[in-house]
Amino acid sequence: MTVRQTANLMYPAMRIANGEMLEVNQQFLFETDNAIRVLEEKTQARLSSQERSMLRLLIDAHDKWQGLISAYRLYLINRLGSLHEDVLPTQINDIDILFNRVSDNTRELSRLARRHNLDLEVVVATEQMHLLSGQWYGGFKEVLRINTGNWRGDIPLMTDKIHPLFVQLYQRLDQLDDALKQSADVDLAKQTQIGGTIMQSLWGVALFVFCVAIVSLIVLEYNFIRPIASVARSLKDEAQGKLVEQLPDVQTTEIRDLTDAFREMRQQVHSRQMALEHIAMHDSLTSLPNRILLMDRLNQAINNARKRQRTLALVMLDLDRFKEINDTLGHQTGDALLQQVGARLREVLRDSDTVARLGGDEFAVLLTSINETNAMRIAGTILEALEKVYEVYEHSLYVGVSLGVAIFPQHGETAEILLQHADVAMYVAKRSNNGITLYDTRRDQHSVSQLSVLSDLREAVENQEFYLEYQPELSMSTGAIIGVEALLRWRHPVHGIVMPDDFISTAEQTGLIKRISQWVLDKAIQDCVRLHTLGHKISLSVNLSVWDIQETSLANAIRNKLEQYAFPADYLMLEITERVMMAEPERARQVLKELDKMGIKIVIDDFGTGFSSLVYLKNLPVNMLKVDKSFVMDMFKDESNATIVHSIVELAHNLGLQVIAEGVENDQTWIWLKKWHCDIAQGYYISHPLTLSDLEHYLISSVKERLLGKSVT
Ligand code: C2E
Ligand code: CA
Ligand code: CA
Numbered sequence: 001m002t003v004r005q006t007a008n009l010m011y012p013a014m015r016i017a018n019g020e021m022l023e024v025n026q027q028f029l030f031e032t033d034n035a036i037r038v039l040e041e042k043t044q045a046r047l048s049s050q051e052r053s054m055l056r057l058l059i060d061a062h063d064k065w066q067g068l069i070s071a072y073r074l075y076l077i078n079r080l081g082s083l084h085e086d087v088l089p090t091q092i093n094d095i096d097i098l099f100n101r102v103s104d105n106t107r108e109l110s111r112l113a114r115r116h117n118l119d120l121e122v123v124v125a126t127e128q129m130h131l132l133s134g135q136w137y138g139g140f141k142e143v144l145r146i147n148t149g150n151w152r153g154d155i156p157l158m159t160d161k162i163h164p165l166f167v168q169l170y171q172r173l174d175q176l177d178d179a180l181k182q183s184a185d186v187d188l189a190k191q192t193q194i195g196g197t198i199m200q201s202l203w204g205v206a207l208f209v210f211c212v213a214i215v216s217l218i219v220l221e222y223n224f225i226r227p228i229a230s231v232a233r234s235l236k237d238e239a240q241g242k243l244v245e246q247l248p249d250v251q252t253t254e255i256r257d258l259t260d261a262f263r264e265m266r267q268q269v270h271s272r273q274m275a276l277e278h279i280a281m282h283d284s285l286t287s288l289p290n291r292i293l294l295m296d297r298l299n300q301a302i303n304n305a306r307k308r309q310r311t312l313a314l315v316m317l318d319l320d321r322f323k324e325i326n327d328t329l330g331h332q333t334g335d336a337l338l339q340q341v342g343a344r345l346r347e348v349l350r351d352s353d354t355v356a357r358l359g360g361d362e363f364a365v366l367l368t369s370i371n372e373t374n375a376m377r378i379a380g381t382i383l384e385a386l387e388k389v390y391e392v393y394e395h396s397l398y399v400g401v402s403l404g405v406a407i408f409p410q411h412g413e414t415a416e417i418l419l420q421h422a423d424v425a426m427y428v429a430k431r432s433n434n435g436i437t438l439y440d441t442r443r444d445q446h447s448v449s450q451l452s453v454l455s456d457l458r459e460a461v462e463n464q465e466f467y468l469e470y471q472p473e474l475s476m477s478t479g480a481i482i483g484v485e486a487l488l489r490w491r492h493p494v495h496g497i498v499m500p501d502d503f504i505s506t507a508e509q510t511g512l513i514k515r516i517s518q519w520v521l522d523k524a525i526q527d528c529v530r531l532h533t534l535g536h537k538i539s540l541s542v543n544l545s546v547w548d549i550q551e552t553s554l555a556n557a558i559r560n561k562l563e564q565y566a567f568p569a570d571y572l573m574l575e576i577t578e579r580v581m582m583a584e585p586e587r588a589r590q591v592l593k594e595l596d597k598m599g600i601k602i603v604i605d606d607f608g609t610g611f612s613s614l615v616y617l618k619n620l621p622v623n624m625l626k627v628d629k630s631f632v633m634d635m636f637k638d639e640s641n642a643t644i645v646h647s648i649v650e651l652a653h654n655l656g657l658q659v660i661a662e663g664v665e666n667d668q669t670w671i672w673l674k675k676w677h678c679d680i681a682q683g684y685y686i687s688h689p690l691t692l693s694d695l696e697h698y699l700i701s702s703v704k705e706r707l708l709g710k711s712v713t
Helices: 013-041 049-080 085-115 120-145 154-240 253-281 291-308 322-329 331-348 372-386 415-431 441-463 504-510 513-533 546-550 554-565 578-583 585-598 614-618 629-633 639-654 667-675 692-708
Strands: 312-319 354-359 362-367 390-392 395-397 401-408 436-438 466-475 481-492 496-498 539-543 572-577 601-607 624-627 658-662 680-682
Touching (some): 049 085, 085 120, 154 253, 253 291, 291 312, 291 354, 291 362, 291 401, 291 415, 312 372, 312 415, 322 395, 331 362, 331 390, 331 395, 362 372, 372 401, 415 436, 441 481, 441 513, 466 513, 466 692, 481 513, 481 680, 481 692, 504 513, 513 546, 513 692, 539 601, 546 585, 554 585, 572 578, 578 601, 585 601, 624 629, 624 639, 629 639, 629 658, 629 667, 639 658, 639 667
Parallel strands (some): 401 436, 481 539, 539 572, 572 601, 624 658, 658 680
Antiparallel strands (some): 312 362, 312 401, 466 680, 481 496
16 A cells, blocks of 8 residues: 555655656756846847757757657656657667757857856756756666566565465465355255155145045034935925935034924924915905916816817806995995805806806806806806895895806817806807806807907007097087097907907996096097187087096086187087986086086987986986987988987977087988988097098198088088
8 A cells, every 4th residue: 555655665666767867857947047038138149059959959959858758758658658668678778869969969058168268057057957968968878777567566465475365365265266156056956855844744634634624524524414304305306396305313512403494394384385385376255266277277177188088167256236336335245245146156056067256256166077058057147146136235236147167178178268258158048138048159250359359459459459530520500520429449469450349337346447448538628628729619528437426526627628629618528328318317417517517518429229218307407318320320221210310309409408410421411401400410520530630631622622612511
């Protein structure tokens, strides 16, 4: 470190170069400059020729010296930096040459100075220059003598002292490395040994755990899993109604509890199932089998009969005025009556026969192993038993019954068809007031539509399968269309257009008529409002049924409708039949009065077919009579019809009522009706019922025709 920090020790040449030669160099330059200055201080003119050549020589010496010093510095740099060693000899040679020139120069100068007796100062300077240059060159020679190796003082130290130390250090490091490697090898061996031991222990533990697990599994399997699986299987079998295999006989408490619980549950499920089955298969009111059970037994009976080539009979029956009884005497009475009917049926029949209640007042009886004659005879017995008076809550009730009979296999080979056909036969019995009817294949076509009516009517209301047609009503005096009658149509998804005669009575029986009537009123009023806005101020007739008029809320419902659509009440006419009036005269009168107060007109429809006397009508708020079409249509085939029509017109006028003749089919009828001063005519002669858009066209063209004088009048 000391060598590195001390320049003279680090670079030995520097002592000579810096210490001696530099000083000499400076002195030489000083002396030279001094001499030059002395000579220059004299003006050029005053200089002698010797002095002038002296000055030249001095300046030359000065320059050469500078060159010498530069060359020497270059040499030093090369040496110290160990740069271009190969140029050193050339550089030394250059220095020698330069020095010789300087030396020649100084020698000449001092000679000249002394000879020409120049200023002392100049003489001394030149002498000094010569002396100093010699001295400098001595120093240079000394520098040259320095060995190549000694130019840097640290090199011997590095090679002789530091390098051996490094060698030693590396040796030690190698030793240390070896030692470490050895100890690492030893450690590795040790650890491998420990790892092996741990591995062995782990295997041992694993084997032990495995054995324990296997044993536990076996214990678990035999004591729990298998018994539970067996219970589960039994549960599943039980759920699927299969025979339950033996329950496991295992001693563990848990499993025993489980099997006990299962046995108990099975018993409870069984009894509940029985109860549920009974509920599902029986009618709650009469405890008789219901439709499901009947169908089940019927299917079985059909299978048996088929195998043994026997016949069987299915009897369908329903009560004729049950709905009225229910409505007037209350549900309790109705229910009690149904229970008595059920009991009487069971009484007169064998235990082997099935008596079922299908709903409402509808019952069915399945008679097995019976022929047609005997079936009809038993139907007679049933009729006789059921038509006897019933004592229900201090009421004595007489109830009509209609029975339909269908025989397997001639009237149907499946349960469904047999039931359908018994139903059709019952329907026919009811219509013809026949009591009992045996199914007749020839009536099939007609009856099928009746049947589908029964089942599809409810859906028709939901699915909006109804639409309306309008039949014009013509004023006989003016020939103007003064109103239309709304007529209901049913667009059945399968049977196509169904006419009201084929479904209105069913709708009445099922009570659906109320909803249908509401719909008709709503739609017809909307349509007529439209006609009014188009400029056709005509009245609207809507048909109501028995049940509508019994409803005390009818007047309110109609008032709301009129308000809703802002339809004037005096444009609305409600058509009701005499039958409607007779069913509940007092209630009907109340309802009619209210309607009358609102300004609504009441028309007695199908007039002439019922029994109502005109006098009776006088006390009712009735505005018009509609002569039934059966009289009008055949007026000229049957003279008595013409007489009836004529006298109805006369009598009605006497009572202050207007008369509409419906069923006007030809001009002859038209002419006579006009002669008798019938007020209004309706019928195919004027127009068939029309859809709303056809009616709009019809109204427009009839206005035009009247303007052109082509009217039927
Ligand atoms: P209705 O009230 O006596 O209606 C007149 C019936 O006679 C209509 O039959 C009509 O198309 C038909 N008709 C009209 N002009 C002639 C003719 O010149 N010759 C013949 N042969 N028939 C003619 P539709 O439309 O089949 O209606 C039948 C019955 O259904 C109606 O008899 C009515 O009692 C009932 N009905 C129709 N629409 C409704 C309704 O919206 N509600 C209720 N409750 N009953 C309705
Ligand atoms: Ca009518
Ligand atoms: Ca009518």
